[in-house]
Amino acid sequence: MVALPSLKGLQAFEAAARTGSFAAAAEELSVSAAAISQLIRTVEEQMGRKLFHRVNRRVVLSEAGVEMLPRLTMAFQEIGSVSRELSGDAFRPRLVVSVPPSMAMGWLSRRLAGFVASHGAADISLRGDDDPVPFDRELIDIRLSYGPHYREHPTEEIVRDAVYPVCAPQLSGMIKADGDALAGLPLIHTDWGPTGASFPSWRNWFEAAGVEPGRAAQRGLSANSSRAALDLAISGLGVALAQGVYCAEAVEDGRLVRPAARAIALRQSYCLTIPERSARRDVVVAFRDWLINECRRAVGSPALC
Amino acid sequence: MVALPSLKGLQAFEAAARTGSFAAAAEELSVSAAAISQLIRTVEEQMGRKLFHRVNRRVVLSEAGVEMLPRLTMAFQEIGSVSRELSGDAFRPRLVVSVPPSMAMGWLSRRLAGFVASHGAADISLRGDDDPVPFDRELIDIRLSYGPHYREHPTEEIVRDAVYPVCAPQLSGMIKADGDALAGLPLIHTDWGPTGASFPSWRNWFEAAGVEPGRAAQRGLSANSSRAALDLAISGLGVALAQGVYCAEAVEDGRLVRPAARAIALRQSYCLTIPERSARRDVVVAFRDWLINECRRAVGSPALC
DNA sequence: AATTTTGATAAGCTTAACTTATCTATCTGC
């Protein structure tokens, strides 16, 4: 940062530009109107550019001023908000969590109450984002993603998941031996979305099982999210190829069964990325530990076949 | 804003916390170390809270300090960046445009060069977002969405689109009379996604055409985006139900034909939302005019049947 | 053990930031 102009000057400009009058800005900052006038003149000199057009004892923002105002407003608002929280007697830490959209919707939001219960209250912002996420612009504290993107930030592999067939118990009557076990059952295809472009399809599963898929692997229902596919499976509409994280719970409590044991490990692990700046914050560390635990518990052991 | 503590004090704190040392902060801000020490002490007194733990002639950030540092860093960076742009001899205006993901990918990114060519250079950030979008956090200047969300910001209806069947010219050989024209053709189903939850399906189209859809309306290919559906149609794999904006161009240049004339108007118009703060910026106004024009041209007249 | 480094504190100085006062152009209400 070289030769930053006076912060007070910029603050005066911001207030004057936002309110549209030097007088109003003076009132807002509890100083005299003359002070505002001088500060802004100084900034204009330092910048070498007019920020206001003086016309008829009235001021209108110059183009440069119009362009820059929103960003300054945001910055000063953030500073004000930080100081207010800091001077209050207690502050709630903020935690910005980003996960793939499919997780944000059901899986994580259902479990989040558990974290809030076991740790203190925090202002948690849960975001469903596809990679890549803008860590700095959004001040994201922790990101869960499939595979290690973000070489520029410390990243750890959490757990390697697998996909395997699941269906409702009613459907499992038709099961024969592994391999062509699924011959008669309707298949549910999942459109994994951008996050899971490399996820196995039914075709891959049949290949791994050493079975000629026949026509079955092409037809059937399809859903455009893991979540939707699972719901269809639970409703008994077919066999879905599901990730352990999402379905292990339902398998354990009996809503789903595994008509065939073969699982295909995903090519990459789930990864946790925490930018340097957030790594030392207590909430972030606590959330990291909690999340890793939840992920491993969710995947469970049954996935490993 | 009541009793904001000294901006310089916060700036000193930010630099010291980020670099981890008063001495380094002093160097960065080109002042003496004593100045930093005093400024930070003052801020701590005003806040009524320690920001650093003094231990052994060394300082470590307090919890409060750790929590607040990233936000302050971002705010001061933004201020620095604004001033640098302002004091440079020319500044490129920033323009943050948000559209539904399906538009960001192909439709808009292909046309954007046209805007850049006809107007000056600008730092354009093109975002594909689902509604609702966080106008203020992201400083979005202009948002195109399907239907009027955002009552809190000035919003205008741009154009009402329609969906109609399109297919590759090779497929159109099998066309009979309107109505059951599509009887023999494979249908491509589109998963409109959250943006277009209310978009018409093939079932709706057949109903509007007064034809019993039979089994055809249920089977066939499906794609999880308008874009993908159109690509399939152009490849000759079937008839897609497409929005005018996306397909009018391909219809005009002959890559697609309309095997049946009936179109269904969408329930809502495309809407443009521009928050107050951005409404007076030149780039924003120019982009608004350009975008409206592009949308209307893209929809074209053939949609209106 | 000597040297360097880092932060705290004190005393005093500089000047950015502020106030008050005065002036002028414009708008408002009769």
Added chain:
DNA sequence: GCAGATAGATAAGTTAAGCTTATCAAAATT
């Protein structure tokens, strides 16, 4: 059209926020 109010510019003088230098002490470094 004329008082009165209003908004900003400018000048001159004041204040205190912010700065420096100097000194000290604890630790780390050599």
